[in-house]
Amino acid sequence: MRRAFLLARRRLVSSIPVLLIVIAGAFLLLEAAPGDAVDAYLLSIGGGDPALVQSLRESYGLDQSVFARLWLYVTALARLDLGWSVVFGRPVLDVILERLPTTLWLMGSAVALSFGLGSLLGIVAGARPGSATDRALSIGSLALYAVPSFWLGLVLSVVFAVQLRWFPTSGIETIASGRQGFSRALDIAWHLVLPVASLGFIYLALFLRMMRTGMAEAWRQDFALAARAKGLARRRIVVRHIARNALLPLVTMLGLQAATMLGGSVVIESVFAIPGFGRLAQEAVAGRDAPLLTGIIIVSALLVILVNLVVDIAYAMLDPRVGATGAAA
Amino acid sequence: MSVLSRLLRSPEGAIGLAILVLLALMALFAGVIFPRDPLSIVGPALVPPFTDGLFPLGTDRLGRDVLAELVHGARASLAVGIAAAVVSLVIGSVVGTLAGFAGGLVDEALMRIVDAFQIVPAFLLALAFVSVAGASLPVVVFAIALGAWTAPARLARAEVLSIRERDYVAAARVIGMRPLEIALREVLPNALPPVLALSSVIVASSVLIEAALSFLGLSDPNIVTWGSMISEGRNVLRSAPFLSIFPGMALMVTVLGVYLFSEGLAQALAKRRARA
Amino acid sequence: MSETLARLSGLTVAYRTDGTSSIALDAVDLDIMAGERLALIGESGSGKSTLALALARLLPGTADVSGRISWPADGHAPLPGRDYGFVFQDAGASLNPVLPVGEQIAEVAQRHLGMAWREAYRRARNLLARVRIPQPDAVLRAYPHQLSGGQRQRVGIASAIAAQPRLLIADEPTSALDMVVQAEIVALLDELVREDGMTLLFITHDIALASGFADRIAVFRYGGLVEAGLAAEVLSRPTERYTAALIASHIDLSTPPLIAGGAP
Numbered sequence: 001m002r003r004a005f006l007l008a009r010r011r012l013v014s015s016i017p018v019l020l021i022v023i024a025g026a027f028l029l030l031e032a033a034p035g036d037a038v039d040a041y042l043l044s045i046g047g048g049d050p051a052l053v054q055s056l057r058e059s060y061g062l063d064q065s066v067f068a069r070l071w072l073y074v075t076a077l078a079r080l081d082l083g084w085s086v087v088f089g090r091p092v093l094d095v096i097l098e099r100l101p102t103t104l105w106l107m108g109s110a111v112a113l114s115f116g117l118g119s120l121l122g123i124v125a126g127a128r129p130g131s132a133t134d135r136a137l138s139i140g141s142l143a144l145y146a147v148p149s150f151w152l153g154l155v156l157s158v159v160f161a162v163q164l165r166w167f168p169t170s171g172i173e174t175i176a177s178g179r180q181g182f183s184r185a186l187d188i189a190w191h192l193v194l195p196v197a198s199l200g201f202i203y204l205a206l207f208l209r210m211m212r213t214g215m216a217e218a219w220r221q222d223f224a225l226a227a228r229a230k231g232l233a234r235r236r237i238v239v240r241h242i243a244r245n246a247l248l249p250l251v252t253m254l255g256l257q258a259a260t261m262l263g264g265s266v267v268i269e270s271v272f273a274i275p276g277f278g279r280l281a282q283e284a285v286a287g288r289d290a291p292l293l294t295g296i297i298i299v300s301a302l303l304v305i306l307v308n309l310v311v312d313i314a315y316a317m318l319d320p321r322v323g324a325t326g327a328a329a
Numbered sequence: 330m331s332v333l334s335r336l337l338r339s340p341e342g343a344i345g346l347a348i349l350v351l352l353a354l355m356a357l358f359a360g361v362i363f364p365r366d367p368l369s370i371v372g373p374a375l376v377p378p379f380t381d382g383l384f385p386l387g388t389d390r391l392g393r394d395v396l397a398e399l400v401h402g403a404r405a406s407l408a409v410g411i412a413a414a415v416v417s418l419v420i421g422s423v424v425g426t427l428a429g430f431a432g433g434l435v436d437e438a439l440m441r442i443v444d445a446f447q448i449v450p451a452f453l454l455a456l457a458f459v460s461v462a463g464a465s466l467p468v469v470v471f472a473i474a475l476g477a478w479t480a481p482a483r484l485a486r487a488e489v490l491s492i493r494e495r496d497y498v499a500a501a502r503v504i505g506m507r508p509l510e511i512a513l514r515e516v517l518p519n520a521l522p523p524v525l526a527l528s529s530v531i532v533a534s535s536v537l538i539e540a541a542l543s544f545l546g547l548s549d550p551n552i553v554t555w556g557s558m559i560s561e562g563r564n565v566l567r568s569a570p571f572l573s574i575f576p577g578m579a580l581m582v583t584v585l586g587v588y589l590f591s592e593g594l595a596q597a598l599a600k601r602r603a604r605a
Numbered sequence: 606m607s608e609t610l611a612r613l614s615g616l617t618v619a620y621r622t623d624g625t626s627s628i629a630l631d632a633v634d635l636d637i638m639a640g641e642r643l644a645l646i647g648e649s650g651s652g653k654s655t656l657a658l659a660l661a662r663l664l665p666g667t668a669d670v671s672g673r674i675s676w677p678a679d680g681h682a683p684l685p686g687r688d689y690g691f692v693f694q695d696a697g698a699s700l701n702p703v704l705p706v707g708e709q710i711a712e713v714a715q716r717h718l719g720m721a722w723r724e725a726y727r728r729a730r731n732l733l734a735r736v737r738i739p740q741p742d743a744v745l746r747a748y749p750h751q752l753s754g755g756q757r758q759r760v761g762i763a764s765a766i767a768a769q770p771r772l773l774i775a776d777e778p779t780s781a782l783d784m785v786v787q788a789e790i791v792a793l794l795d796e797l798v799r800e801d802g803m804t805l806l807f808i809t810h811d812i813a814l815a816s817g818f819a820d821r822i823a824v825f826r827y828g829g830l831v832e833a834g835l836a837a838e839v840l841s842r843p844t845e846r847y848t849a850a851l852i853a854s855h856i857d858l859s860t861p862p863l864i865a866g867g868a869p
Contacts, residue, residue, distance in 0.1 A: 221698065222693060222695060222698035222699040223698065223699055223700060223701045223702070225663055225693070225699070226691070226693055226699040226700070226701075226761075227701070228663060228685060229661055229663055229685050229686065229690075229691035229693075229765075230685060230686040230691075230712065230713050230716070230764065231684055231685035231686030231687055231713075231716060231717065231768075232686065232712060232713075232716055233716065236712065236716075240704070240712075241701050241704070244701070244703055244704070245701070245702070245703055248703070318703070319702075319703055320702075320703060320705075320748040320750070320751075321702060321703075321748070321750050
């Protein structure tokens with residue numbers, strides 16, 4: 001546990017400069033976009049006289065140099081002030097925090113589905129490399145991996161929502177149903193099935209393939225031969241010795257894919273009209289809401305850092321070789 | 330035995346290569362097969378597929394030929410995919426080589442920038458860039474490359490770090506070549522092959538990102554792309570799902586072709602190396 | 606003592622690679638007697654390790670086997686882990702890097718001796734003590750990378766003997782270790798085999814190492830058996846020039862006595 005803690009602390013410290021670079025990039029984007037924070041504010045309150053504009057610009061420090069403005073931007077961020085959203089006429093942070101939980105549920109479920117089922121099928125495929133099951137799963141997963149997630153979403157909704165009517169076509173819950181507690185949770189879960197499948201299946205294919213490759217690699221190691229020489233049950237060899245080792249790169253991949261998955265949720269949420277963080281990004285683009293868009297970028301960078309922190313700790317717990325001083329493999 | 334014949338002997342490689350050659354021919358001769366602008370209205374709206382010999386895959390809401398759109402869409406998809414891969418490989422190799430060769434603070438700074446680009450979702454980055462710079466083909470290419478150059482940069486740096494310790498680099502130093510000259514003439518050419526091997530994966534993901542961008546309406550409205558076709562078909566998803574399904578399948582076959590090809594190539598190269 | 610444990614007749618093994626086939630073991634006839642300590646000696650590529658793998662039925666799928674191996678004493682081929690234990694050359698690679706050492710020993714006892722895990726772990730602890738690992742309770746929870754090379758090989762031996770097999774196959778168990786540790790491991794093997802009355806098949810390229818404690822020696826070269834006989838006879842009166850050359854090249858080096866006085 002101490003090992004994991006030290007690792008986490010080191011990761012946090014090293015991500016500070018990275019986050020600063022992201023913030024600087026976000027600031028550049030904000031500068032490049034037409035209009036500034038005052039324009040955004042005025043737009044949302046319905047305009048104002050030139051004297052108000054002037055005083056607002058001064059109070060925001062927008063009449064100062066680029067570097068002074070960057071400094072103001074960074075200090076504002078430090079106070080958790082992400083600016084003012086044009087589209088929503090509210091503080092960016094409020095809008096984001098409102099939308100975030102939905103996306104976290106979507107992503108969390110997609111990760112659970114893809115990682116759980118993907119590694120499980122990968123174990124089935126990798127248990128006997130070269131077998132018919134292995135080849136079928138390998139080809140199937142490659143085909144699945146080539147499918148664009150938003151298109152998969154459309155196809156799934158045509159089949160399961162429009163034709164079969166098993167699941168709702170869009171939204172996150174039944175509107176004005178008055179449901180509470182468990183019944184509401186069930187309703188939301190019902191709405192999430194197709195989006196989670198669309199987002200998760202592609203990564204399921206990725207994890208399946210990695211697990212399969214990792215197991216093929218593990219079978220060639222000496223310890224696999226040693227496990228056979230011990231006469232252990234086939235099941236124990238496959239699960240405890242082979243799969244256990246093949247799991248490690250998957251955990252690393254989970255961290256690497258966190259950012260891609262967050263990007264993928266933008267399109268999926270748009271397909272299923274889910275009012276989440278990803279759809280917010282599209283709304284920000286559609287409404288030319290630069291402060292909101294930069295806020296989204298900064299928050300997603302933070303999210304990815306957090307996910308990687310968790311992944312690091314999980315890796316350290318799974319691989320005893322990762323020391324507090326040694327680097328992660 | 331040459332790499333090509335080995336490639337053709339593995340089923341993956343042969344199928345992948347066949348798909349890619351077919352797509353390339355489609356893209357190259359799109360203008361010859363369907364000389365008319367694919368966005369022009371040529372017939373009645375919503376002709377179902379496989380019913381009219383004139384429009385084998387039917388027509389869309391506005392009466393445009395779906396097959397012509399598909400063939401022209403191959404051009405946009407492949408062009409964007411390949412261009413984005415080239416741009417990201419060039420940026421990535423230059424940055425990676427510089428970082429690996431310079432070492433010290435320069436390396437540290439460049440790698441933190443790489444980190445920064447990696448923790449921001451590539452799709453969000455592309456979305457933001459296109460929304461600020463406006464949707465045109467070059468902007469889309471650059472927007473995709475923004476999120477894709479980091480992997481080649483990391484790999485190039487790792488290669489350079491291992492290469493610069495080797496004998497011929499030391500020899501170049503001894504005969505008095507300038508550092509930049511060594512970097513460009515001795516190190517880069519040797520670091521490049523493994524980095525180039527990334528290109529197929531980057532092409533595949535670029536094609537997918539381009540499709541997702543145009544699906545969200547962030548592409549040049551005057552160019553037909555598979556993503557914009559899916560988006561357009563979405564309006565009549567219930568009555569004419571084929572309008573979304575055909576371009577999606579084209580996307581899937583393209584990406585699958587790239588994956589199969591790269592898997593076959595990897596196998597062929599591994600066999601050759603094992604033999605050597 | 607004179608009962609035959611295994612009889613190899615015309616045993617031939619060839620490995621297939623990329624359409625071509627290379628012979629690793631060529632028509633070998635050899636008897637392994639119950640309770641004896643037999644050393645298989647040869648350079649790398651002589652086929653001695655292939656013979657060990659063939660006996661253990663651990664050959665890869667690319668190996669073609671012809672000829673036969675019969676087991677007159679048992680009437681059936683030995684069950685891995687249960688009837689034979691296998692000690693590998695590189696304990697660092699043959700131990701699973703992500704599992705605690707204790708589990709890797711206990712799993713053998715759990716599987717073959719019908720023990721519950723608690724009991725199996727207790728046995729693992731005792732085995733660690735028996736292979737003379739200091740602080741066995743701590744090592745039980747340690748991971749392979751936290752141990753020294755010699756300790757890792759001791760763990761490998763402990764897991765090989767965990768189910769009290771009749772036959773112990775040790776494939777170059779010391780060649781990855783330095784001289785001093787080598788001697789300790791050989792002494793340990795010698796002692797364990799003696800105490801438990803196991804048959805030992807000791808594979809090595811080092812004739813001096815084998816000469817110290819083997820009852821019989823079988824010399825291999827290019828996949829064939831050069832000669833086999835009682836250790837003392839082969840060493841003092843080799844019938845083949847190759848054996849003589851092997852002996853000459855080693856004894857000259859005034860090899861330190863590895864066994865004499867080794868066991869306390």
